Amino acid sequence: MIREAIDGENPDRLYTVTGGRSRADENAFDLVTLIVSESDPAPGMQSEHAAILRMCRTPVAVVELAAELKLPVSVVKILLCDLLDTGRIAARHPSASVVRTPLPHPEILKQVLVGLKKL
Amino acid sequence: MDSRSSEVAVQAPPRSRAPLASTVNDALKIVIVGGFGVGKTTMVRAVSEIRPLSTEETMTGAGIGIDDTGGVREKTTTTVAFDFGRISLNERMVLYLFGAPGQERFWFLWDRLFAGTLGAVVLVDTRRVADSWYAIDRLEHHGMPFIVARNNFGEPEHTLPQLREALSLSDDVPLIDCDARHRASSKSVLIALVNHLYALSTARETSP
Ligand SMILES: Nc1nc2c(ncn2[C@@H]2O[C@H](COP(=O)(O)OP(=O)(O)OP(=O)(O)O)[C@@H](O)[C@H]2O)c(=O)[nH]1
Numbered sequence: 022m023i024r025e026a027i028d029g030e031n032p033d034r035l036y037t038v039t040g041g042r043s044r045a046d047e048n049a050f051d052l053v054t055l056i057v058s059e060s061d062p063a064p065g066m067q068s069e070h071a072a073i074l075r076m077c078r079t080p081v082a083v084v085e086l087a088a089e090l091k092l093p094v095s096v097v098k099i100l101l102c103d104l105l106d107t108g109r110i111a112a113r114h115p116s117a118s119v120v121r122t123p124l125p126h127p128e129i130l131k132q133v134l135v136g137l138k139k140l
Numbered sequence: 141m142d143s144r145s146s147e148v149a150v151q152a153p154p155r156s157r158a159p160l161a162s163t164v165n166d167a168l169k170i171v172i173v174g175g176f177g178v179g180k181t182t183m184v185r186a187v188s189e190i191r192p193l194s195t196e197e198t199m200t201g202a203g204i205g206i207d208d209t210g211g212v213r214e215k216t217t218t219t220v221a222f223d224f225g226r227i228s229l230n231e232r233m234v235l236y237l238f239g240a241p242g243q244e245r246f247w248f249l250w251d252r253l254f255a256g257t258l259g260a261v262v263l264v265d266t267r268r269v270a271d272s273w274y275a276i277d278r279l280e281h282h283g284m285p286f287i288v289a290r291n292n293f294g295e296p297e298h299t300l301p302q303l304r305e306a307l308s309l310s311d312d313v314p315l316i317d318c319d320a321r322h323r324a325s326s327k328s329v330l331i332a333l334v335n336h337l338y339a340l341s342t343a344r345e346t347s348p
């Protein structure tokens with residue numbers, strides 16, 4: 022049911038999911054910020070919030086949540102803001118040495134190479 | 141409003157894949173960009189520890205290059221779909237690989253989606269080289285380091301130096317052959333990119 026509504030881009034559906042808010046604080050989450058639950062779903066909780074808490078018992082990136090919930094990334098970010106504000110999730114952001122512009126620290130890249138070579 | 145709203149129980153979707161280790165705390169991004177059907181998803185699948193997933197991002201309103209001078213701002217929406225996979229690098233780091241279409245509207249969302257990306261692979265199908273020009277131009281514009289990989293769609297008609305010339309690619313951008321269907325080949329593309337990034341990064345560290 023939910024799937025259908027969302028696949029069909031039903032605007033009412035998205036409105037309901039987000040409580041009508043149109044945007045989250047854009048800087049609060051990266052596509053690959055890792056989300057970890059800090060609590061179990063509570064009875065009566067909005068179902069999307071509960072689904073996120075169940076999925077994030079181990080770390081899950083924002084973009085994976087969006088794919089699995091079949092919701093646009095921006096909608097998922099709004100849901101995550103709610104959960105972050107109420108202390109139900111923790112967010113592990115990409116570290117400064119990774120997102121450093123224009124290039125990550127060489128030490129980081131060395132670790133990436135080691136990881137890739139083991140593939 | 142739709143009454144089916146949030147009371148409907150959303151099952152946590154089946155996670156048909158390896159969960160990340162609980163110790164992972166740093167996620168990195170690499171983007172594979174290229175024209176329609178060039179092998180982006182194939183390359184992601186070849187190296188990913190999960191089956192490729194897809195999602196989309198929507199952007200509404202200003203910032204899509206619409207004219208803002210009229211009285212009523214037109215509401216414009218652009219939606220970009222992309223797919224991705226991931227590779228756990230060690231107990232703390234995971235690398236996400238995104239397959240992204242290089243079409244024009246995609247680049248409006250670049251900063252929003254791919255700020256902080258390590259680097260990019262431009263996949264080229266030599267039967268449609270022109271598709272890659274735009275992607276290369278945009279990556280240069282965004283100051284995003286990249287390499288170019290020519291996908292193996294049969295015996296190539298041109299040498300790599302000829303392709304480099306056709307792409308007006310400067311000599312310091314690596315250009316290699318690959319077959320996206322093979323894990324070892326796709327892996328070596330990623331290694332070539334990260335080697336390139338490493339060289340650029342160490343050069344910066346040591347330059348005055
Ligand atoms: N011969 C050959 N075929 C390939 C290679 N890479 C991909 N293909 C095939 O090309 C077709 C398209 O590959 P995809 O990975 O779906 O391409 P894509 O870039 O994700 O396509 P879109 O997302 O539709 O733009 C598939 O049938 C692949 O099996 C390659 O290196 N060599």
Ligand SMILES: [Mg+2]
Nearest residue numbers: 180181223239
């Ligand atoms: Mg694809």
